[in-house]
Amino acid sequence: MSQVELALFLESAVRLGIPLALAAMGETITERSGVINIGIEGSIIAGALGGSLGAIAFGGAGLGVAFGALTGLLVAFVFAVFAIGLGADQIITGTAVTIGGLGMTGALYQVVFGVNGMELSVPMLAPAAIPWLSDIPVIGSALFAQAPTAYFAYVMAPLAWYVLFKTAWGLELRATGEAPVAAEAAGVRVRAVRFSATLFGGAMAGIAGAHLALAHAGAFAENMSAGKGFIAIAVVALGRWNPIIVLFAALFFGGASALQFLLQALGFDLAYQIFLAFPYILTLAALAGWVGKSQAPAALALPWEPNR
């Protein structure tokens, strides 16, 4: 294998891993508060459409990303109202939000652009090479010649880790996810913490969606999230609910997805669909290999009612 092939493989691994990293990092914070939001798929697709429309309306990809974050947050708000505000089942609410998000974006897209979905071209979020760092052989261009959203992910990972494990707010968040009753007794406003953690997760998923539309495709397409929200939830478990490990887990999944290019370049003749299934099988194997029982927040997915 030549260095060029390896560099290309790493580049696509990072490119495919970044949207997962963004969404999974947000979901990590959400799950640490005791809420599993499988509706982030809906936030991602909303972020993709919101990001595209925002980029067109404001004439810039940067503002598009911000608008994508806002739409992702709005979808998570719907989830939060039902799952946290009303204490409805999180899995079922998440499913509804996913179905609704996919349907709503598809329908809106056709309202705005006609039934046949006139090709929607948006301002692209161009890769911005970081001088110096991007010149490092092999890994330089893979890691440091990406869209700005990738650098956002690199910065967010240690930042989220710091907030989660080194600040009072992070302690409250983790307490809410591990032992909500004790947290409440200690004066933590459990619902408020869960609400904000869920909205943060939605905003990050929205950014992931905007990244898909603006940095990858340069267009919105129906169902373009293609299950990435679900994969992000697996990535959270793979990353042991730790934002830094989650970043690497997302890149690992990206690498598994990019493997098809590498193996094809090396002359392996496997069916395309097997390559597509490979990252999921590998993730299952990785989960079986090193995620233990005690890893998930103890109160994950359990609705909680304030003690009156």
Next chain:
Amino acid sequence: MTLGVAAVLLMLGGYDPVQAAAAMLRGSVGSWNTFVSITLVRAVPLLFAGLAVALAFRAGVWNIGAEGQLYVGAVAGVWVALTFTDLPGPFLVTSALTASVVAGGAWALVPALMKLRLGIGEVITTILMNFVGIYLAAWMVHGPLQERRGVFPQTDRIVDAARLPELISGTRLHLGFALALVLAGMLAFVLQRTRFGFHLRAVGASPAAAVVAGRIDTNRVILLTFLASGAIAGLAGGVEVTGLTYALYEDLSDGWGYTAIAVALLGGLRPGGVIVTAIFFGALQAGAGAMQRDAGIPAAWVDVVEALVILAVLGLDRIRAARVGHHAGEEAL
């Protein structure tokens, strides 16, 4: 309320909600034949998958994997139907359906073992298995099981002996619908009248309490429920290919495994309720087709309505629960 929200959304989208509703009704319950050949036929996979999800959820097993289990069931069923063509009629179709049951169960075994042995949540693993199952089916129709000419991404059509007979002559409704109703009756009986059903419900209500109070082997109950749920979802795929499509396609399922979660929930996780909601969702999907054809309204709107229905039911259920809790509290005082 849901209808009101949907109507407002449709108007905002620039469509005429009355025209939409008319097309929707015409396409789902407009005539006897429409109802039987479209709505009920659409309801069959939702019924099987909905029963699969309801059974699992009753035991507190979050099987989100009906979609993947359905696909591997369809693959196994088609494979048997295409391979053992010498078998006489009833045996061939029975073997095909048995294969789909086994395949669906096997697909559920992986997340079941990961849950019980390694403590990995089944929400994540069943979702991952969905993707593997969908790609497995995609590979089959592009590779080993592709039709003879090798042009289209689908299998050859299965022989007559492998097909389920029609249930009402002159319509497209096949025996699968009756099978689903029988299965629903069986499940209702098991859940309410048998020891295992009692254990299943006890584990779903509180695994810890079930161990302490009833000395119930929760792991065994969870494993068996998971396998049964997967098997029923697999049967959904097997019945679809032997009863309706007669071949395996890449996009056989329109997200039925996920819609099944809504079907199960709205059916109150009870087999009888699932029958009603599966037919309701069958009507929604049938109506969506007509809405797109006659009123030019994208079928994606139906997903919006579906989501609104689920959220409305969830919300009402919670609000009612809060009221009941309130009253109970007053009585206690």
